[in-house]
Amino acid sequence: MTDLAPLRRALLSVSDKTGLIELGKALSERGVELLSTGGTAKALREAGLEVRDVADVTGFPEMMDGRVKTLHPMVHGGLLALRDNDDHVAAMDAHGIGAIDLLVVNLYPFEETVAKGADYDTCIENIDIGGPAMIRAAAKNHSFVSVVVDVEDYAPLLAELDANDGKTTYAFRQSLAQTAYARTGAYDAAVSGWMAGAINVEAPRRRAVAGTLAQTLRYGENPHQRAAFYIEGSSRPGVATATQLQGKELSYNNINDTDAAFELVSEFTPGAGAACAIIKHANPCGVARGETLKDAYMRAFDCDRTSAFGGIIALNQPLDGATAEEISQIFTEVVIAPGADGDARRIFEAKKNLRLLTTEGLADPRDAAMMLKQVSGGYLIQDKDSGHIDLSDLKVVTKRAPTDQEMVDMLFAWKVAKHVKSNAIVYVKDGATVGVGAGQMSRVDSCRIAARKAQDMAEVLGLPVPLTQGSVVASDAFFPFADGLLTAAEAGASAVIQPGGSMRDDDVISAADEAGLAMVLTGMRHFRH
Structure with missing residues (x-):
């Protein structure tokens, strides 16, 4: 040689x-x-x-x-x-x-x-x-x-x-x-x-995965970690296929959080109304529907204005000028949407560091994609959580049945809870989150944290009662005891949606009846680790 x-x-x-x-x-x-x-x-x-x-x-x-x-x-x-x-x-x-x-x-x-x-x-x-x-x-x-x-x-x-x-x-x-x-x-x-x-082989003896380098990143989650972004060649709308219209290079955390935001907002079809999801550290800090995109953003923002600072915003409709004007009032890392009109792009031009991504469509939340997670010496593969429930899937288990509005809000809360790190608790009122508790080791702690955040925001907004008053609450997994349920009731929640399946379901249902709550079971959980 x-x-x-x-x-x-x-x-x-x-x-x-x-x-x-x-x-x-x-x-x-x-x-x-x-x-x-x-x-x-x-x-x-x-x-x-x-x-x-x-x-x-x-x-x-x-x-x-x-x-x-x-x-x-x-x-x-x-x-x-x-x-x-x-x-x-x-x-x-x-x-x-x-x-x-x-x-x-x-x-x-x-x-x-x-x-x-x-x-x-x-x-x-x-x-x-x-x-x-x-x-x-x-x-x-x-x-x-x-x-x-x-x-x-x-x-x-x-x-x-x-x-x-x-x-x-x-x-x-x-x-x-x-x-x-x-x-x-x-x-x-x-x-x-x-x-x-x-040929329907669910777990082949050997499985190979591959990707194409899209970007060498400055660093990973922290500056001492090396990182790169690889894509698999899918045409599925999302952060991997989006077009970046402006802003500095995406970071490792930007990509991870933007993916979480877009996957969540894709749960809400544009034809059913405008929707906005604001993400911080891969968890939603505000999600809402609205009459307009601007209205959806403002309602999502009012769930937790503090956490929204420096967050990621995902929209289910093309970004317009009015919404861009509101978003530009605070520091935002990334905005991702199916598109952006000329007014929105001109407004964002003044925000040189803000990344604007367009996808030309939403992801299908029911697709059969595979998810991979690295562990020491190997990796785990599972189906993407494409689980979905409709109104007809819900089982009312309390003496009081939910009202029509409670049903609508519970289905909304359930979609959001699917994208919150476990243990997940989500309070929703009138098509907007009003409190989110994420990633706690105890479900009752998630209930308390979400309620406290709602109380803090009520004070910021000058409201006399917590935002959770008259809300519904979603739990991503069953309540093992009645304490979490009662904490939600104390916060003002009037209806509960949860999977059920606990050994103490009867105790929890009885506690709901005593508190005057309506409760429905989904038969499906949404753990997210």
């Missing part, structure tokens, strides 16, 4: 032909012989470039609808031969195998085919075989061979050749090889993951 390896002969076989002609011309001008296959060779010839078909090199035509074309010793020998090994050189001479110094391959568009909803057989036909085999061969022999699998690396390759008189450095080839193996690994992960779903 030598540091500088000359580039005399290249094999190009690409599915994505972006930049192909420019690369082919640049290589040809540098005296590189071009080998190619099928559509790639045709495109190069039509551009006036001299190119030799791989079929001429192997002595075999492409066959079986193109399934067999590069799986041949004349190709793999040219990629794998060690140029400084006498036996390898002798074998090349004996069999007329020419060295291939550069491989440019991007794979059949399997991921794109799956994303389009293609049927099983079409997806199978879009699994590349020869491409990954060549990539792995070239990457293994990076002591002598350069392998390019991404269009983004065309320009760096040419710059490398110019800087080294038509040669590549070992460090550059190492970097290309690492990228190549990551690409084939991601490709195989996509295929195996799709197939597990296609």
Whole structure:
């Protein structure tokens, strides 16, 4: 192995032909012989470039609808031969195998085919075989061979050749090889993951996950932690697919909190009215519906103005100027919405550090996405919590049935509680949260904290009674004892929605009856850790 390896002969076989002609011309001008296959060779010839078909090199035509074309010793020998090994050189001479110094391959568009909803057989036909085999061969022999699998690396390759008189450095080839193996690994992960779903294997013996680097972050949760943001290629609206219209680079915590905010606001369909969610440290500090987007924001803001400072705001409708004007009155880290009109964008231009993201749609809260959590030595995988209840799913268990308005508010509170860290307690009144208790080790403490926050905000707003007076309360899991329920009643709640399922459900129901509360059970919990 030598540091500088000359580039005399290249094999190009690409599915994505972006930049192909420019690369082919640049290589040809540098005296590189071009080998190619099928559509790639045709495109190069039509551009006036001299190119030799791989079929001429192997002595075999492409066959079986193109399934067999590069799986041949004349190709793999040219990629794998060690140029400084006498036996390898002798074998090349004996069999007329020419060295291939550069491989440019991007794979059949399997991921794109799956994303389009293609049927099983079409997806199978879009699994590349020869491409990954060549990539792995070239990457293994990076002591002598350069392998390019991404269009983004065309320009760096040419710059490398110019800087080294038509040669590549070992460090550059190492970097290309690492990228190549990551690409084939991601490709195989996509295929195996799709197939597990296609044949209904819930827990395959081996599961591979992969992502593409979207952003190297300044740091993680804290400045001493390194971090990066990877995306999986999904078209699902959210922080990973959003367009950032303005503001400084997103941080690790920004991305995490923005995801939490957008997933929550996506629970509320735009057709049913405007909705706003304000998030702080991955927990909602205010969620509301409103007649207008501005009204929804102001009602969410009035749940906990202190926590909203420096928070993340998610909207279920395109941001307008009136709402942007109100948001701009306090410091906000990120605003994410399906869109933003010209007035809103002009208003936010004065807030240089505020990040504005648009998604062109809401996420589907009922989709079947998978969630992954790292633990020491492994990771946990589960379905995304897409659990959903309707009015007909609720079971009234108290002597007093909820009013229509209480029912509406309880369903609203239940949607919010799903996105609050356990133990979660959410007080709601007239389509707006008025108190949120999150992440406490004791459910009764969550009840107390949420009620205290509501009392504090009532004082800020100059109201004579706590905001929880006449509210409903949602609990993400059952009340193990009546104490949490009674704390909510003391705060002024009149109705309760909770999963039920405790050994002491009868005691809790009796306590609700004695307090004059209405209570419904969902039969579904929403733990969120």
